[in-house]
Amino acid sequence: MSGHGLVLRNICKKFGSTNVIRNLSLNVIPGEFLTLLGPSGCGKSTLLRIIAGLELQDEGSIAIGGREVDGLRPKLRDVAMVFQSYALYPHMSVAKNLAIPLLMRRLCAWQRIPVFGALLPGTASRKSEIIEEVARVAKSIGISHLLDRKPRQLSGGQRQRVAVGRAMVRHPAVFLMDEPLSNLDAKLRVQMRAEIKELHQRLGVTFIYVTHDQVEAMTLSDRVAVMLDGELVQVAPPQEIYANPHDRRVAEFVGSPKINMIDVNVCGGRLAEIGGQVLPSELTIGQGTLTVGIRPEAFHLASSGEPNSISAAVRLVEHMGSDLFLHLDLTGVPDPIIARLPAASGHIAPGNRLHLRIRTEQLLLFSENGQRLKQQASVTPLREYAR
Amino acid sequence: MKHCRLSFRTLGRHGFLAITTAFVIVPFIWMVSLSLKPPEEIFQASFSLLPQSWHATQNYIRAMTASPLPRFMLNGVFICAVIVVFQILICAPIAYALAKLRFPGRHVFFNLVLVSLLIPSQVLALPLFILAYQLGLLNTYAALVFPFVVSPLGIFLFRQFFNTISDDIVHAARLDGMSEFTIVWRIMLPMAVPALIAFSIFSVVGHWNDLFWPLIAVRSQELMPPPLGLMAFKNEDTGIDYGPLMAGSTIVVAPLVLVFLLAQRWFIEGLTSGGIK
Structure with missing residues (x-):
């Protein structure tokens, strides 16, 4: 499996009279781990949501894998997202949380209706297929023993894994991660950081990772895109960002x-x-x-x-x-x-x-x-x- | 010293609450007490909570048989169920749109909902009656149901609850491939169960006890909900016979009290986390 590249051209976004993103262009190489690094409020999360299709840009265009996705709904963009708050469905078990993306894609509306749907031809076989796949993903990220639990019965790290699993399960071309580690304690953060890096190496798909934590950016990324006040100031490999910043603000933001x-x-x-x-x-x-x-x-x-x-x-x-x-x-x-x-x-x-x-x-x-x-x-x- | 004053205040507070509660609960107790007494004891000068001679069986049998009370109860169940189901089907998507979708004029719409919360239902009775007449709905079950299927209170309660649900959940659901309606039914509503229960209780209690609109909308006894039935029952059959009448009232009220006691926890949670405190 290999990821798709991503091309952002002249993206602009305004909320009211504030320019959140100003004429931003970015080229993400297939399979790359790119981090959007910037202080809070610099527009990096907004940019991620625009890529996912959850917000619409005012100007500019987005192509994923060479295909323009501007008019497409989030579902059709072949991207998966891990949220800072994990955004797990609290009333569903872990297994159901993982299965939802597949159920929504592989079963038609009639087949998803409780009780009635189960009677339709094909539902049972597709469902068992999905259950198998969920089990496989759960095993690969070490949450097999948690499948029957509800999200509120999980620790922060476990919830995080489930959130990653839910993104993995449908094999997206691009992974979007919005500060996925910031709700974890310091020790767990280091561990999950390593796991995310490993996951990227294993899957080989494109990752776009938003963070304000420079350590995460430096340790995880192939390239770091430093974003300040809605603009990309510099896009370069981590060591380059550190040793050779193009702008005073980059030099000040990176390094501790x-x-x-x-x-x-x-x-x-x-x-x-x-x-x-x-x-x-x-x-x-x-x-x-x-x-x-x-x-x-x-x-x-x-x-x-x-x-x-x-x-x-x-x-x-x-x-x-x-x-x-x-x-x-x-x-x-x-x-x-x-x-x-x-x-x-x-x-x-x-x-x-x-x-x-x-x-x-x-x-x-x-x-x-x-x-x-x-x-x-x-x-x-x-x-x-x-x- | 401070401790003393505090306990005095606590005492005062509990005393006040006890008195106000008594205002509410004494008529109920009186009702139950009367339903157990024979006619001659009801108008006795001396007061006693329990009857000297028990007349409960006679009163309750009379209440169930002298009028079609079971029929009234079934009507009540049917009407309340249909109303609450329609209310949820209609209010939940509206509330979702007001809470989570950004469209021009959504604040205006929400303010309209708030304004309509202030309009007493009696004000609308005449226009609704004319509407029902024009549609030929008078004296049908539909007449008892249609004015209530859109509930401003339901929209308001659900909207407040949906507002507390993080946008990330909605975003995740969209990325997972859910349509907006699927999000309402599979994500938002199951997460809003406390609000759902609180609203259902409000709705069921309100329409089970409603006398005003059924009085206007239906004439035939087969369609009557319990309060209207009780009233008819009083006029025609028992006249001044309070024992069976009170027995009938007790039977009518009992299901509500039972349901409320069972769902009390969710009821309070639904209201408090829904924003009204």
Whole structure:
């Protein structure tokens, strides 16, 4: 089984006077795991519902597997969806919940009528076929023992599995998942994350996964589509999104702890200075300010007096087990910055002064309007530069 | 100190509730008590709840035989059942549309439903009578049923309950391939069982006890629901004979009390989660 590709062209959606989605185009490759990542309210769930046919776009078109589906009802689009609230039918058993998509597709309206339908030719054989299929899906996701229960008798993780099972049972070409893990506790979330990844590898169909959790996006996806204010800001593989963000907002949204953003002056088109360390770069802007983004792990310890190191006062130390998160005050920088150092960096206490160097190849430069400046920045000591 | 005041308040509250409850329940007890007494005891000056000489068997036999009371009861069951089934068939899809579908004017429609909740049924009696006359329905079962098949109360109750059901469920159902009507019957209504029971009780009690409209709509005794039958029964046969009359009233009321006691839990749940508190 292989999934269908999906093409979104110039999708626009308004609720009243607010633009929820602005002229969005996206190409999803068959079999891909694509995550729509964005803060709540950025329109990602709306986009998912538009793909499913539960909302109608104001403009633009959608094609699934090369077939335009704009006028088609959700049922006919060959997509299945897993909801954040699971949306299981509370009055039906797990088995019935799983069987519903098949019953609705394979039995005609007459055959679905209770009692009377059972008397019609073909009903019984199709029903037993469906029961078998439900049992097979239930077994493959480990919920066989739950088939007789009602959803309210299940734990969060079990409900989640049933919801996935209900989506799986009719072999859709595209899986849509709307924050399926956000109602689970942290431990279960990690486990279910792995299960979803495995499911994708096993089924090989196209997954479109909506989340505001960057860890989910980074760990699960083939590509991440970062969505902000109804627009796609960047669509790229996770490591690319992290290392090479095109926009200041992407850099700020992805990465935990958050990237440090420091406004610096460009003097004569060449120089910028952070805490005494000077960044020459081949910039085209003559005068003005730009923003330097430094990932917390771009810092490393230096010995005191080492040339080109910056001095910082420790405000706060957070022990994360494998790492230390240091909140630091830098002279000339208004907000505290966060550095991530290996836990074996020695004893560091609040109030200490540290000497740090910055791995300059990891610096990200952004113009005032948030655009990434592609010039390679490298740090050379002022003295060397002056020579 | 605080504890004392609290218990005093509790006492006061219970006292007030007991008195108001007594207003409601004393006539019932009086009715049952009278139905057990012989005629000479009914107008005795001294008051006693239980009769000195039991006359229950005679009264109840008289009530069942002197008039076609079983027939009236069957009429009542039939009329109430038809009304409640039609009401649900019509109100549930309307309520679903008002709660879950987005279409222009749905707020206006809902406000119209609210307004029609305020109209007393007596106001509509004359137009309905003329309508029934024009349609040739007078003095038939249909006349007793047709004014009630669309119930604003039912639409309101179901709409409030459906509103509490998450949109995700509706979306899931659409993706699973259900039509809008299938969603109403297979998903929404089964989830709204408490509201369904509460509404059914309202409806059945209301129409079982209704005297006003049947009085206007039917004349022949074969069609009469219980209250109208009891009234006819009083005029023609027993005159001032209160014992059998009270026995008849007790028989008429008994099924309602029984059903309510059985369904009480759902009744309260249906009303409270339906939005009226």
